[in-house]
Amino acid sequence: FDAPPGFNPPPVSGTFRWQTSCEHISNQPYSVVFKGLDSVSKTIPQLADLKTLKIKVVGPPPEDVQATAQLGVVEISWEKPYFCEDAAENYFFGFSVWRREGSNPFERDTCMPGLAGKGYTELIFITKQELNGRYYFKDTQVERGRTYCYRILAKFARISAGGYPYNLVESLASDEVCVQLPRDLPLITNVSVESTDLLAGNMKVCWSKPVASDLDTVINHGPYRYQVLRAPGLTGGTMQEIPGASFTANEFWQANDTCFTDIGLNTEGQPYHYRVDFYVKGLDTPLGATNDASSVFLSVGSTDQTNLLSWQEAVPWGNYRYDIFRKNDATGLFDSIGFSTTNSYADIGLINGKEYCYYVRSAGTYSIGGIADPLFNNSQENCGIPIDTIPPCAPVLTVGNLCTGQDGPEPDPPYENNLSWTNPNEQCGGSDDATTYRIWFAPTDSEPLGLLEIIDGAENTSFTHELSDGLAGCYAVTAVDSVGNESARSNLVCVDNCPNYRLPNAFTPNGDDQNDLFVPFPGWRFIDRVDMQIFNRWGNLVFATQDPAIEWNGRNAEDKELPEGTYFFVCKVYENRVGGTVLRENILSGYIELIRGGR
Missing domain, CATH: 2.60.40.10 (Immunoglobulins)
Incomplete structure (x- = not known):
């Protein structure tokens, strides 16, 4: 590695040389790390930057094959x-x-x-x-x-x-x-669609004659006959002789390269493949046959402002290029719009809802002398209408309520979950036509989401969900574009209740309408039920209920007034949560002072 020594004003260039050898050949690349240092002064720490370059050493190809x-x-x-x-x-x-x-x-x-x-x-x-x-x-x-x-x-x-x-x-x-190999048989060179139709389509089939010296025309003398056979599809099926597609010559010089037009075909709906049998000496059994060769069959799929072209063929030569032609509405002719070296092409920047028609021309070769090169063959014509099939990107959802510290109503119902989400038209590129949102909800995290609300207008990115029994539930939002494509669901947000349930330690059931009942502190919420048991000083059960409001009036189960004094309670609390009804981990217990005062 050659670079100027010491500090140099930028830009600084250097030359890296690596004399590789055959021993360096590897499946994995080598990593070369370049390190650059600044050098302002001796008192200021140096800063460094690293750059890694990967180099793969490959073996040279064998030569002169x-x-x-x-x-x-x-x-x-x-x-x-x-x-x-x-x-x-x-x-x-x-x-x-x-x-x-x-x-x-x-x-x-x-x-x-x-x-x-x-x-x-x-x-x-x-x-x-x-x-x-x-x-x-x-x-x-x-x-x-x-x-x-x-x-x-x-x-x-x-x-x-x-x-x-x-x-x-x-x-x-x-x-x-x-x-x-010695070409004592014809060689098929073309299977090209001449016209596209469901019933009246035409196909051109061409082949080259055998090489005379390979055939040995003295032994394999005339008369000679070519018979063209056809089967639907790219491959397979049973080949059938085509009526009128038999060509006879008494002398070999008359059995020339030949083209035949096969008519009355469904070239619009399917490809066809062909074979040419070769007969000598007027025999009924062929000396041999060409390889099978099919037409190029074009398919067109459509998406947003794009037609996706793909095609298939099964031919004995090698196709190395495909030219794509699109019909010009103004002239009625097909214009070349591009090419591909693979079996697919994307025509982009189109107008949704407008029909575009295409055909593909393949270019191939046998890579041997004496045969036309390149070999051009056309597919059938096929059309596609671009349509928006791309959904908007998924919104990003947040949910707030009084349990999350968000400003909201007092604990009394109705309760409110406040949803807000991002606008996909502003969030990600290529997603600019969202028009509607769908809000999905489930009361617990174990239930499937159901449609809760539809919000029109991409700019409307908030919703308040009012609930009477609690805040627990799971939400997701989807965006829908103008043609009905729905995005993936947003992130799932599950919010939980924040139960509040506390018990006092005294009450005065003396009939003055002040603290006459033992009840929870005000503001209790999101409680499904309780298992409340109250005992006297001797451990006898004097009161029990499952009502979260409790409302004990100081009497026992026989409705007799209990004396003033200290009572002990145990209370299991069952809370309404997003996972269902859940027993609170900490069981409430303590003492209650029953005071009647000066009654």
Whole structure:
């Protein structure tokens, strides 16, 4: 790392150089920490700033991959020496060979080595086989007329004491090389929608003739015949010969590349896939057939100001680009609006409620000579109407009442819970059309929430809930936009009662209408019931009740006046809570002075 020494006025630049080697190849990135220090004076502490940079070292791809095809075999070779084959401690483990039918000319991502998700199958886990000064592999699991594409990966691994590899690391993939086995069969090149209709749709199907030298036209002489077959869907089903889709030539030079238009189809509602059988010498049994190939089938989903396009196809060539076309209402023509290298595209910034129509054109290749390149094929036309399906974001709810210290009414009912929440139109981006709120309530935390109230107007973000029996309950709020999309519920807020229940220690039941009854102190609330028992000095029960008001008049169960004196009580208190009726943890107990005075 080269940087100017000492203190320098900003900006300060430096150069970091790391001479990596093959031994540094790893699945995990390296972390490089840069530290900057200020230096104002010796008496002022230095301040520092840290910056971490992650660097991933990947293995280089194998070079100069070549493939040659013969009947029943493909031979693949690549450059020797490989750049990292002499890595220290035998870190280089070998090569793996990968294959797919049809090409996938993806762009290498240097941060994502390997071939996962690219459609290739690993033919051999590890090899170091050599032939004629090059690394070599023979693929014998091939079928004639097929196009195979190959890539090579280098592998690195640590070796355990027992000789087993671990911490396996893959290099970048080599360039792709494609070969076609002797092409003694036709090659299907196009399945393209010509017109979209439920009953009168048309499909263009094209194929290329076999290669004369591969076919050996002396042995496989004419007459020659192509027969086109069709089945609905992308794959599967039973192929049926298409009436009128049989093409015969007496001589091979007459059996040219051919296109056929298949009419009277439901191209609007489904895709179709095709195959071409090839007959020689006037026989009734085909010599062979092309691979199946389907049309591109487009689907359109809609959301807020957006149409979401996705499409599928099953073809033997590799599609590497998709151009998206949208119908221009002014001209009636389709304009190109973008492209994708995957099977999806989002058309954004649209007007909700307006219909937009599209088709997709795929561009693909077999990556072999003598075949048209690129291969263009159209999907059917499909339309979508953007509609707001995105709900507002959830409000944030708070609830206050006299139990939370919020100003409120006196303890006498009705009681009030004061709800307030945020306006989602102001709270989060992309949520600007909330018009209504729904308030949800349950009297206990074990019951499901039910709709309590509907509040119109996004600016109205408060509500007072009046209750006669207590404050306990659980609340949530949802926001609803102009087309009925409802947000997720807000945070659930459960508020509890704050029971108040205290008992005096004396009363005077002398008939003067002053303290004639033993009752709780004023302001008691949120009590479901009590279990009150009063005893005389000898431990005999003289009064009992479950009424929280108690209202003992100084008489016993036989309605006889009890003498003045000290009585003992025990009172279990059952409170109304958000969890239901709950026994208060602390049981009330103490002494009561019964005073009759000068009556």
